[in-house]
Amino acid sequence: MNWGKKDLLGISELSxxxxxxxxxxxxxxxxxSKRDIKKVPTLRGKTVITLFYEPSTRTRTSFEIAxxxxxxxxxxxxxxxxxxxxxxxxxxxARNLESMNPDAIIIRHTMPGAPxxxxxxxxxxxxxxxxxxxxxxxQALLDLYTIREKKGQLDGLKxxxxxxxxxxxxxxxxxxxLRHFDTEIVCSGPPTMLPPHIETLGVKREYDLNKAVxxxxxxxxxxxxxxxxxxxxxxxxxxxxxxxxxxxxxxEKAKQDVIIMHPGPMNRGIEISxxxxxGPHSVILDQVENGVAVRMAVLYLLIGRES
Amino acid sequence: MNWGKKDLLGISELSxxxxxxxxxxxxxxxxxSKRDIKKVPTLRGKTVITLFYEPSTRTRTSFEIAxxxxxxxxxxxxxxxxxxxxxxxxxxxARNLESMNPDAIIIRHTMPGAPxxxxxxxxxxxxxxxxxxxxxxxQALLDLYTIREKKGQLDGLKxxxxxxxxxxxxxxxxxxxLRHFDTEIVCSGPPTMLPPHIETLGVKREYDLNKAVxxxxxxxxxxxxxxxxxxxxxxxxxxxxxxxxxxxxxxEKAKQDVIIMHPGPMNRGIEISxxxxxGPHSVILDQVENGVAVRMAVLYLLIGRES
Amino acid sequence: MNWGKKDLLGISELSxxxxxxxxxxxxxxxxxSKRDIKKVPTLRGKTVITLFYEPSTRTRTSFEIAxxxxxxxxxxxxxxxxxxxxxxxxxxxARNLESMNPDAIIIRHTMPGAPxxxxxxxxxxxxxxxxxxxxxxxQALLDLYTIREKKGQLDGLKxxxxxxxxxxxxxxxxxxxLRHFDTEIVCSGPPTMLPPHIETLGVKREYDLNKAVxxxxxxxxxxxxxxxxxxxxxxxxxxxxxxxxxxxxxxEKAKQDVIIMHPGPMNRGIEISxxxxxGPHSVILDQVENGVAVRMAVLYLLIGRES
Numbered sequence: 023m024n025w026g027k028k029d030l031l032g033i034s035e036l037s038x039x040x041x042x043x044x045x046x047x048x049x050x051x052x053x054x055s056k057r058d059i060k061k062v063p064t065l066r067g068k069t070v071i072t073l074f075y076e077p078s079t080r081t082r083t084s085f086e087i088a089x090x091x092x093x094x095x096x097x098x099x100x101x102x103x104x105x106x107x108x109x110x111x112x113x114x115x116a117r118n119l120e121s122m123n124p125d126a127i128i129i130r131h132t133m134p135g136a137p138x139x140x141x142x143x144x145x146x147x148x149x150x151x152x153x154x155x156x157x158x159x160x161q162a163l164l165d166l167y168t169i170r171e172k173k174g175q176l177d178g179l180k181x182x183x184x185x186x187x188x189x190x191x192x193x194x195x196x197x198x199x200l201r202h203f204d205t206e207i208v209c210s211g212p213p214t215m216l217p218p219h220i221e222t223l224g225v226k227r228e229y230d231l232n233k234a235v236x237x238x239x240x241x242x243x244x245x246x247x248x249x250x251x252x253x254x255x256x257x258x259x260x261x262x263x264x265x266x267x268x269x270x271x272x273x274e275k276a277k278q279d280v281i282i283m284h285p286g287p288m289n290r291g292i293e294i295s296x297x298x299x300x301g302p303h304s305v306i307l308d309q310v311e312n313g314v315a316v317r318m319a320v321l322y323l324l325i326g327r328e329s
Numbered sequence: 330m331n332w333g334k335k336d337l338l339g340i341s342e343l344s345x346x347x348x349x350x351x352x353x354x355x356x357x358x359x360x361x362s363k364r365d366i367k368k369v370p371t372l373r374g375k376t377v378i379t380l381f382y383e384p385s386t387r388t389r390t391s392f393e394i395a396x397x398x399x400x401x402x403x404x405x406x407x408x409x410x411x412x413x414x415x416x417x418x419x420x421x422x423a424r425n426l427e428s429m430n431p432d433a434i435i436i437r438h439t440m441p442g443a444p445x446x447x448x449x450x451x452x453x454x455x456x457x458x459x460x461x462x463x464x465x466x467x468q469a470l471l472d473l474y475t476i477r478e479k480k481g482q483l484d485g486l487k488x489x490x491x492x493x494x495x496x497x498x499x500x501x502x503x504x505x506x507l508r509h510f511d512t513e514i515v516c517s518g519p520p521t522m523l524p525p526h527i528e529t530l531g532v533k534r535e536y537d538l539n540k541a542v543x544x545x546x547x548x549x550x551x552x553x554x555x556x557x558x559x560x561x562x563x564x565x566x567x568x569x570x571x572x573x574x575x576x577x578x579x580x581e582k583a584k585q586d587v588i589i590m591h592p593g594p595m596n597r598g599i600e601i602s603x604x605x606x607x608g609p610h611s612v613i614l615d616q617v618e619n620g621v622a623v624r625m626a627v628l629y630l631l632i633g634r635e636s
Numbered sequence: 637m638n639w640g641k642k643d644l645l646g647i648s649e650l651s652x653x654x655x656x657x658x659x660x661x662x663x664x665x666x667x668x669s670k671r672d673i674k675k676v677p678t679l680r681g682k683t684v685i686t687l688f689y690e691p692s693t694r695t696r697t698s699f700e701i702a703x704x705x706x707x708x709x710x711x712x713x714x715x716x717x718x719x720x721x722x723x724x725x726x727x728x729x730a731r732n733l734e735s736m737n738p739d740a741i742i743i744r745h746t747m748p749g750a751p752x753x754x755x756x757x758x759x760x761x762x763x764x765x766x767x768x769x770x771x772x773x774x775q776a777l778l779d780l781y782t783i784r785e786k787k788g789q790l791d792g793l794k795x796x797x798x799x800x801x802x803x804x805x806x807x808x809x810x811x812x813x814l815r816h817f818d819t820e821i822v823c824s825g826p827p828t829m830l831p832p833h834i835e836t837l838g839v840k841r842e843y844d845l846n847k848a849v850x851x852x853x854x855x856x857x858x859x860x861x862x863x864x865x866x867x868x869x870x871x872x873x874x875x876x877x878x879x880x881x882x883x884x885x886x887x888e889k890a891k892q893d894v895i896i897m898h899p900g901p902m903n904r905g906i907e908i909s910x911x912x913x914x915g916p917h918s919v920i921l922d923q924v925e926n927g928v929a930v931r932m933a934v935l936y937l938l939i940g941r942e943s
Contacts, residue, residue: 079713122394310732310735311736
C-alpha cells in the first residue's frame, strides 16, 4: 500500500487498510526508542509545530519525542502563552504558521473540527492531537497497536469501554477504529454518560459493569475529566467509583488473559483501583511507549517520504 | 560590504548600506525554507536564546525557526514563567545568561532601550525583538524586503502607514528605514494616535484616510493593541473601524498595484476588512514568510561568520 | 575511578572520590562552551527531560544548554502548564515518562525526596535539580568546582555560609560536600535561620557576621527567598540587610584573596551590596559558567558512556 493522505484528522476518515498500514509501519519505529542512540535522520530538516489550545504535556511530549527521534526540528506553541490567540482567528493563525513553511502542525483544540478546518486551508500536514469530544486518532492507533501486540490480532475480541463515552474523543476514535474488525464492543457507564443512539455506532450498551466485563479480552477505562466538569454527569465520584471503578472483582469475570487499558492520566481510586492499575493485566505503560512509536510512524508517513 | 556590528538594536542605528546589505543577504536564505530539507549547518554549535518579557509567539516562533534551520541550538525563556524576574534586575539576568556563553540573545521587553542596555553589558550579540514603543528592527527589515520583492525597488514609492503611529514600534522602525530611500511617507490615524512633531521624522500627516491612500504604492496597517489598552486613544473600535479600517473603497483610490501590509496579528473588522486582508493586494503572508528569511540573515551576519 | 551510580540525587550519597571525580571530569567540558562550535556529539540520540514542579529558568536553562552542547534532545516539562499534575501522582507521571524511554530526567520539586522516589521506580537516570529544602547537588558541585578553580584546592580553607541555612538546599548540599575536605565551615545568620543542631553537621555557628567572616577564604551568600515566604523568619528585610547583608566592610575582615559566592538570583541591597556583588572578589558569574560545565559532566557520567 502507498500512503496518500496529507493529514491525519480522524479515524473515521481512515479505511481498514490505512489503519493496518499505520500499525504495520509502527513496528519498524518501535525499536528505535530502545537503542542506545535513539535517533534516525528520517525527518532531518523538517519542521514540526505543536499547536496546543488545551494543555496536555502528555500528548505534546509524546509527539515531541517522536519528532526529535526522527531528527525533525520541533516548535512548541501553547495557547496559554500565545499571542496568536489575542484577537486572531484560528484561520489567521494557521495561515501565518503555514507561511513559515512547517512540514506538519499537530493541533489540539477544544473545538471539534478545528484540525479539519486547518487542514483545508493550509498545505502542510495536519495531525489531530485531540479536538474537543470529537476524535483523538493517534490515541486510538496506539491503543489498537497495543491490543494487537498483546493479543496477536484485532479480530475475534470482546472489548469493553468504560466511562464517559458520550464526551470522550478517545472512546469515539477507538470505536471508529475497532469496528473495522470482527470485534464485540460493549460500552458501560452511567446512563448520563452513554449517548442515546450509541448502538448506531455498532456497539452494545450495558449499564452494569459486572455484566459488561464478562469474558472481555480488553477493558479500556476512560478518564473522569474532573478538571473539565466531567463530574457533573454523575451524582458523586464515590458513587461512580463504586459502580464503574475497575476493581479486581471485575478482572476475575473477564477472560484470564484480559488486558486493562487507560489513556491516562489516571484518577486512581476513582475509575481504576490501584491493584488493577498496577496489576499483571495492565498494559497502561505499554500504551505510552507505543504512543511514541505510533506517532513516529504517522510523522514518517505524512512528511517523511520522498516528495 | 563587511558587516561590523555586534548587535541589531534598532533601525535608527543602521546606515542605508547596512540595511541594503541585510536585505541582499536575505535572498540567499529565503530559498532554504522551500527545500525538502530545510536546514543548513551554518550555525551549528551556536546557542541562541530568546528572552521574552512580553508574550509573542509569532515573533518568537519566527526567530526560533530561523535559528533551527541554521542548525543553532535554541533556548526559550519567557518572563511569565521565569524565576529570573523574581527580585533580579535585567542587568543581572543578562550577565547570568552571558556567563552561559550564548552567541545571541533575542530580547523582547516592555521597556524601550532594554536591548541597548543588554548589548552594552554583555559580549554576546543582542537582537531587539521589540522594545516597548521604541523599535522592532527585524519587522521593518522584513517589511522592506517584502516591499522591494513586490515593487522591485524601494525608491519612488508612496507609502501610507495607518493606525497608532504614536505608540507603534513597527511604525517607528519602518519610518527610520524608509526615509533612507526616496519615498513619500504618509501617516494616517486619529489625532490622538499621531505624535505631535511627526513631521520631524520626515513624514507627512493626513487625518483623512481617503486622502492618505490616494496613489499609494504601499499601505501598511498597524494593529490596534486591544490587549495593551490601545483602544483608550479612540472613542470606540467601531468609530475607528469606520474612519481608519482599511476597506475595498480605499484600495480603489490607491495605485492599481498597491500592496497591503500588516504586521499581525490582525483584528479583522477593526483595522482591516476581510476582503482587503484576503484580497489580491494583500502581501501579509509574504511578510510572515520573509520574516523567517530576514531573521536567518540577521543571525548569520551577527554570529555566523568566521571569527 | 569508574562511575557506577545511575542517579545524582544528593551530595550526601556521594563519596569524596565521587565528588572529586565529577570535578575532574568537569575540566574537559568547560572548554567546549568557549569554542566557536560549542557542540560535541557525546549524547547524540539521548533524550533528556527537565521536569520542573517549581519554576526555575536559571537551573533549567543551565541543564538545557549543557544537554544541547552534548547533542542530546531536550524536552521541557513545567508543572504550571502540565496536565501531568491533574489528578496524577508523581509516581504515575514518572512511570509514564519512563515509558517514553528517556535517558535522564532532571527533576525539581518542592517535596524533599521526590527525586529519590523517582529514581527508585524508574530505570532512567534521575538528577536532582533541587528538592524542597533538602538538596541541590549540582549547585554544590559547581560551587566546589569554582572554589577549587579559584583557590587551587579544597583543603585548608575557611568557608562562611551566610543566610537562611535552615531552609536552604544549597547550604545543605554544600555542607555535605565541603565536610569531606579539611575545611572550617562557619554558618552565620539570625537564630531563626540556623538549625538547632547544626553543629552535628560538622559546622560552626556564629550569629555575628563580622566575626564569622574573619580570615574567610570563601564567603557564600544565600538568597532570601522572598517569594517563598522566607522573610517570615526575620523581623524585616531592612534589619536583615543591616545585620547579614554582605558589605565591603566584611570583605576587609576576610582574607585578602577571599572569594564571594551567591547561587543567584541575587536580592541586591538585601543579602548582598552592589559593591560586593560587582567587586573584584565576586566569583558569582564564574559559578554560572561553571554550572553548565558541571552539568555537562554529570550528564556525561550518568548517561554518556558506553553501555
